[in-house]
Amino acid sequence: MTTITPPHDPALDALWMPFTANKAFKARPRMLVGAKNMHYVSDDGRSILDGTAGLWCVNAGHCRAPIIEAITKAASTLDFAPGFQMGHPASFALAQALKGILPAGFDQVFFSNSGSEAVDSALKIALAYHLARGQPKRVRFIGRERGYHGVGFGGISVGGIATNKSTFAAQLLPHVGHLPHTHDPARNAFSKGMPAYGAELADALEAMVAAHGADTIAAVIVEPVAGSTGVLVPPVGYLERLRTICDQHGILLIFDEVITGFGRLGAPFAAQYFGVMPDMITLAKGITNAAVPMGATAVRGAIYDTVMQGTEKGVEFFHGYTYSGHPLAAAAGLATLKLYADDGIFARAASMAPVWAAAVHSLRGARHVVDVRNVGLVAGIELEPRAGAPATRAFDVFMSAFFDEGVLIRTTGDTIALSPPLIISEVQIDELISKVRSAIERAA
Numbered sequence: 206m207t208t209i210t211p212p213h214d215p216a217l218d219a220l221w222m223p224f225t226a227n228k229a230f231k232a233r234p235r236m237l238v239g240a241k242n243m244h245y246v247s248d249d250g251r252s253i254l255d256g257t258a259g260l261w262c263v264n265a266g267h268c269r270a271p272i273i274e275a276i277t278k279a280a281s282t283l284d285f286a287p288g289f290q291m292g293h294p295a296s297f298a299l300a301q302a303l304k305g306i307l308p309a310g311f312d313q314v315f316f317s318n319s320g321s322e323a324v325d326s327a328l329k330i331a332l333a334y335h336l337a338r339g340q341p342k343r344v345r346f347i348g349r350e351r352g353y354h355g356v357g358f359g360g361i362s363v364g365g366i367a368t369n370k371s372t373f374a375a376q377l378l379p380h381v382g383h384l385p386h387t388h389d390p391a392r393n394a395f396s397k398g399m400p401a402y403g404a405e406l407a408d409a410l411e412a413m414v415a416a417h418g419a420d421t422i423a424a425v426i427v428e429p430v431a432g433s434t435g436v437l438v439p440p441v442g443y444l445e446r447l448r449t450i451c452d453q454h455g456i457l458l459i460f461d462e463v464i465t466g467f468g469r470l471g472a473p474f475a476a477q478y479f480g481v482m483p484d485m486i487t488l489a490k491g492i493t494n495a496a497v498p499m500g501a502t503a504v505r506g507a508i509y510d511t512v513m514q515g516t517e518k519g520v521e522f523f524h525g526y527t528y529s530g531h532p533l534a535a536a537a538g539l540a541t542l543k544l545y546a547d548d549g550i551f552a553r554a555a556s557m558a559p560v561w562a563a564a565v566h567s568l569r570g571a572r573h574v575v576d577v578r579n580v581g582l583v584a585g586i587e588l589e590p591r592a593g594a595p596a597t598r599a600f601d602v603f604m605s606a607f608f609d610e611g612v613l614i615r616t617t618g619d620t621i622a623l624s625p626p627l628i629i630s631e632v633q634i635d636e637l638i639s640k641v642r643s644a645i646e647r648a649a
């Protein structure tokens with residue numbers, strides 16, 4: 206790996222970077238200055254193969270012309286319109302278009318600006334729904350260990366990633382429980398697709414119902430495939446079991462599909478891929494192909510109807526963002542959905558998934574690889590941690606991948622997470638995996 210460290214650049218001092226080792230980055234910056242289709246361009250002029258669709262979000266590839274044109278047109282026509290007590294056509298049109306690809310029964314969409322806001326909106330909607338149907342005691346949320354639901358106080362409270370919570374532990378939401386996570390390498394290592402073992406882990410929800418009373422639980426929130434924690438594919442039967450228990454006890458089930466939405470698994474949403482219907486779906490990222498920030502919370506019609514009936518007149522739900530359904534985001538969303546349909550992006554991901562599975566599982570046997578997990582066009586490659594230095598091996602792979610191999614990957618703990626744009630070709634899959642292999646060898 207190249208080890209020349211550039212001199213300190215004061216021009217980098219002012220930015221406090223998110224989820225980044227700031228000092229280390231500023232000592233050795235990694236700058237992206239351009240992007241097209243499957244590639245980024247780095248500031249030293251290299252072409253970088255995008256193995257992560259940015260941050261699991263650029264599903265149709267970078268800088269796609271129809272999306273650029275739609276944003277440009279919107280910016281010069283209606284730069285902003287208030288979404289409170291006023292409307293503009295594109296946000297209504299996008300909600301309608303989303304309905305066209307959401308599972309049947311998801312009749313309303315509430316817009317926000319990020320996955321974190323989509324999650325907070327979903328949690329608030331759950332409380333508003335139970336209140337409106339005369340069950341005000343239902344305030345408890347159940348998340349899952351290793352879950353990631355963004356960084357709002359709601360999201361970190363129901364989330365289960367310790368590092369994201371520990372600094373704020375004194376002020377998290379009260380009345381939150383966590384199901385056990387489903388990562389069980391002893392039984393499931395190197396599973397292709399859904400692991401065979403672990404459906405019974407959903408039964409922990411029964412125990413929580415017994416402990417607290419069903420009438421205190423508002424909602425369960427899970428990622429159908431846990432992404433940020435290192436790609437945990439749900440065991441066969443697990444999501445069905447959660448659905449059944451929620452139904453038995455009047456508990457809402459929220460799927461956080463911020464990563465799994467928009468074709469990542471080869472269906473529009475994970476709900477359709479797994480054939481399990483939640484009550485709410487949170488969305489972001491691929492909704493606009495990440496070209497303009499946007500989040501959304503899709504709900505079943507009965508939830509909207511109930512909340513609407515809760516108030517005779519006036520504002521039914523005291524929640525919203527200045528930029529909910531922003532004209533540029535709505536335009537980008539409409540163009541993105543059209544592009545997904547025109548290019549058959551979701552079907553393409555489905556047809557490429559077996560090629561992807563074979564390629565990522567070829568890393569079994571590479572040095573220090575202790576597990577490979579995959580579904581759709583996502584993979585987690587788990588490395589054996591270095592003794593006393595967790596996460597450093599994977600981070601070295603990340604650095605080598607970027608500087609030596611010219612590929613962008615993502616790491617979380619000692620797991621490499623891959624989630625390329627859904628337009629990746631077979632040749633590019635081979636290139637990505639062989640470069641990841643080289644980076645793993647080099648870091649070893």
Ligand SMILES: Cc1ncc(COP(=O)(O)O)c(C=O)c1O
Pocket residue numbers: 318319320321322324353354355356428432433461462463464489490
């Ligand atoms: C499942 C899930 N939920 C929520 C979020 C938060 O999204 P954002 O970073 O847009 O707030 C993410 C981000 O990766 C995510 O993966």
